Amino acid sequence: MKRIALISEHASPLAALGGTDAGGQNVYVAQVARHLARLGYAVDVFTRRDAPHFPEVLEWVPGVRVVHVPVGPAAAIPKEDLLPLMADFTRFMAAFMAREGRYDLLHANFWMSGLVAADLKRLLGLPFVITFHALGKVRRLHQGEADGFPDDRFAIEERLVREADRVIAECPQDEADLRDLYAADPARIVTVPCGFDPDEFSPQGRREARERLGLDPDELTVLQLGRMVPRKGVDDAIRGFARAVRERGLSARLLVVGGNSPDPDPALTPELGRLQGVAREEGVADRVIFTGSRDRAALRDYYSAADVFISTPWYEPFGITPLEAMACGTPVLGARVGGIQYTVMDGETGYLVPPRDPDALGKRLGDLLADAPLREQMGEAALMRVRSHFTWEGVARQLAGVYREVEQEAEGARPVPPAESLVERAFQSLMTTLTRSRRALEPQIEAAAEAITECFERGGKVLVCGNGGSAADAQHFAAELVGRFRIDGRRGLPVLALTADTAMLTAWSNDVGFDDVFARQVEAFGCEGDLLLAISTSGRSPNIVAALQAARARGLTTVALLGGRGGDALALADLPLMVASTDTPRIQEVHILALHLICELVEEQISTALPAHLPAAVRLNPPGATSPLISAPVRKGANV
Numbered sequence: 001m002k003r004i005a006l007i008s009e010h011a012s013p014l015a016a017l018g019g020t021d022a023g024g025q026n027v028y029v030a031q032v033a034r035h036l037a038r039l040g041y042a043v044d045v046f047t048r049r050d051a052p053h054f055p056e057v058l059e060w061v062p063g064v065r066v067v068h069v070p071v072g073p074a075a076a077i078p079k080e081d082l083l084p085l086m087a088d089f090t091r092f093m094a095a096f097m098a099r100e101g102r103y104d105l106l107h108a109n110f111w112m113s114g115l116v117a118a119d120l121k122r123l124l125g126l127p128f129v130i131t132f133h134a135l136g137k138v139r140r141l142h143q144g145e146a147d148g149f150p151d152d153r154f155a156i157e158e159r160l161v162r163e164a165d166r167v168i169a170e171c172p173q174d175e176a177d178l179r180d181l182y183a184a185d186p187a188r189i190v191t192v193p194c195g196f197d198p199d200e201f202s203p204q205g206r207r208e209a210r211e212r213l214g215l216d217p218d219e220l221t222v223l224q225l226g227r228m229v230p231r232k233g234v235d236d237a238i239r240g241f242a243r244a245v246r247e248r249g250l251s252a253r254l255l256v257v258g259g260n261s262p263d264p265d266p267a268l269t270p271e272l273g274r275l276q277g278v279a280r281e282e283g284v285a286d287r288v289i290f291t292g293s294r295d296r297a298a299l300r301d302y303y304s305a306a307d308v309f310i311s312t313p314w315y316e317p318f319g320i321t322p323l324e325a326m327a328c329g330t331p332v333l334g335a336r337v338g339g340i341q342y343t344v345m346d347g348e349t350g351y352l353v354p355p356r357d358p359d360a361l362g363k364r365l366g367d368l369l370a371d372a373p374l375r376e377q378m379g380e381a382a383l384m385r386v387r388s389h390f391t392w393e394g395v396a397r398q399l400a401g402v403y404r405e406v407e408q409e410a411e412g413a414r415p416v417p418p419a420e421s422l423v424e425r426a427f428q429s430l431m432t433t434l435t436r437s438r439r440a441l442e443p444q445i446e447a448a449a450e451a452i453t454e455c456f457e458r459g460g461k462v463l464v465c466g467n468g469g470s471a472a473d474a475q476h477f478a479a480e481l482v483g484r485f486r487i488d489g490r491r492g493l494p495v496l497a498l499t500a501d502t503a504m505l506t507a508w509s510n511d512v513g514f515d516d517v518f519a520r521q522v523e524a525f526g527c528e529g530d531l532l533l534a535i536s537t538s539g540r541s542p543n544i545v546a547a548l549q550a551a552r553a554r555g556l557t558t559v560a561l562l563g564g565r566g567g568d569a570l571a572l573a574d575l576p577l578m579v580a581s582t583d584t585p586r587i588q589e590v591h592i593l594a595l596h597l598i599c600e601l602v603e604e605q606i607s608t609a610l611p612a613h614l615p616a617a618v619r620l621n622p623p624g625a626t627s628p629l630i631s632a633p634v635r636k637g638a639n640v
């Protein structure tokens with residue numbers, strides 16, 4: 001079973017049920033979730049908790065849970081104010097997944113949910129797809145200053161277009177906008193339209209529907225239905241209707257369904273007042289009926305009762321209402337914008353007219369109202385078209401295909417176990433570990449070398465310890481500094497490997513315990529100002545942890561060469577050097593490189609600590625040095 005997280009920060013699928021203020025995104029998320037569940041997906045929809053009584057996790061329909069994300073006030077707030085809450089939204093989802101398991105894929109809806117998905121991808125490596133529903137740059141083009149979203153939206157959308165595994169365009173116009181305005185990679189855009197649910201929308205019989213709504217069964221009826229905002233072009237619908245009625249001398253009425261309440265009160269829906277003014281101005285106040293909002297269950301009767309459905313917004317990312325009207329067998333008079341020009345086939349399932357052009361609209365409306373057989377024919381063609389192209393079931397199947405593609409790609413990106421020899425694999429993995437560690441280790445190696453140099457300069461000594469291979473590394477390190485590394489003729493530096501005294505190690509382990517064999521020696525040899533260098537690939541060896549604790553207690557500086565997650569040693573080290581691997585031998589190999597580099601840097605720093613004009617022998621063996629100079633002759637050996 002595949003687990004999908006649908007993220008929809010402001011548009012809850014539950015709002016789609018009540019229907020009064022639900023926009024297209026609520027319907028989309030609700031329907032996609034339900035139909036994905038029917039295809040066998042386990043779907044969780046993450047949406048902001050905007051009412052106090054909502055439980056955190058609600059089992060909604062079989063296979064779909066709604067997770068109410070508790071960020072911001074548990075009340076409705078404008079979506080323009082949600083961006084600052086998104087970081088908490090992301091944190092909540094990451095914690096939720098830590099508790100309840102990961103998703104196979106995230107499907108974000110709208111740009112702010114996209115931000116959550118993109119951050120989760122960076123954090124957890126989850127693939128994501130996004131349906132924008134509306135694009136900020138398109139909105140700004142059409143709405144200008146009326147657009148209340150911050151300008152950050154543009155840069156965020158650009159990032160999402162770059163980082164999403166797939167961008168779902170809802171129609172060819174959306175796809176073109178993504179390419180032209182956002183430079184989206186065409187190979188990662190897939191066009192999947194919105195849909196309708198045949199159980200919800202089907203022809204109800206015109207006369208019966210009109211009767212149920214209390215409308216005159218014989219009068220020509222035109223319907224405009226949707227949210228009441230200026231960009232929906234309801235004023236153009238009213239003006240076009242007025243022209244058609246005037247010019248053709250028809251007896252018809254226009255139903256305008258929508259608003260903030262079921263009561264068509266301009267005090268509750270200010271836009272309504274403006275539109276009533278337009279109807280009066282056009283002399284059709286008695287023919288335009290504002291109904292207020294209606295429950296979703298009642299909409300099929302409205303769509304079925306109408307002879308013509310009008311949808312002429314200035315722009316529309318997709319436009320679900322024309323589909324729903326077509327699903328009820330009603331021809332659509334639509335604006336040639338966005339998804340409408342894709343769903344409505346001009347001259348076949350209705351007509352397309354330019355946006356904001358009441359004259360063109362009036363003419364086409366007149367043609368339709370005057371020709372009953374044409375309306376009949378177009379209504380049937382509309383029904384056929386939506387049933388074959390735009391059901392939610394079909395949409396969910398297409399999305400499932402996109403999810404499968406993304407998953408296959410993700411699998412392809414996972415490193416295939418290499419077929420080459422063990423030796424080749426070891427080289428490869430060491431190179432990977434080196435590359436990963438490089439950036440992090442460079443400043444740490446320099447800092448460790450500096451701390452060790454300072455320790456020597458103040459007259460201190462270095463104690464080194466480790467187990468197994470790291471014990472050998474400890475001795476190796478001591479040998480380089482007590483003896484010589486690259487620079488010939490310098491003084492010996494005081495480094496004591498705590499792993500070398502077998503009598504002490506065996507007696508203490510035999511009689512007392514192994515866990516404090518090093519701590520005991522730190523107590524014996526360590527003085528304030530000295531430095532302990534602890535080496536452990538896991539950071540969990542008890543004797544290493546105890547040695548670091550003892551060193552801290554005595555005022556020694558602590559440096560630790562670690563790997564994996566650093567274990568308890570990590571927090572006890574003033575300077576931890578972490579190798580980005582969990583494989584012991586690879587960590588040790590990087591440790592050796594780090595130790596050699598530390599030796600080289602320390603030698604260099606010690607030799608330049610005194611003015612350059614002094615003879616080399618004096619610089620390398622300063623007058624205050626406690627150990628005698630053993631310089632020449634150096635016998636021939638591998639390191640010479």
Ligand SMILES: O=C(CO)[C@@H](O)[C@H](O)[C@H](O)[C@H](O)COP(=O)(O)O
Pocket residue numbers: 467468469470471535536537538539540541544584585588
């Ligand atoms: O050399 C190796 C593995 O390459 C082993 O001897 C290894 O050092 C031992 O297992 C150590 O006991 C591991 O201890 P540590 O690095 O986790 O502190």
Ligand SMILES: [Zn+2]
Pocket residue numbers: 469585588
């Ligand atoms: Zn080893």
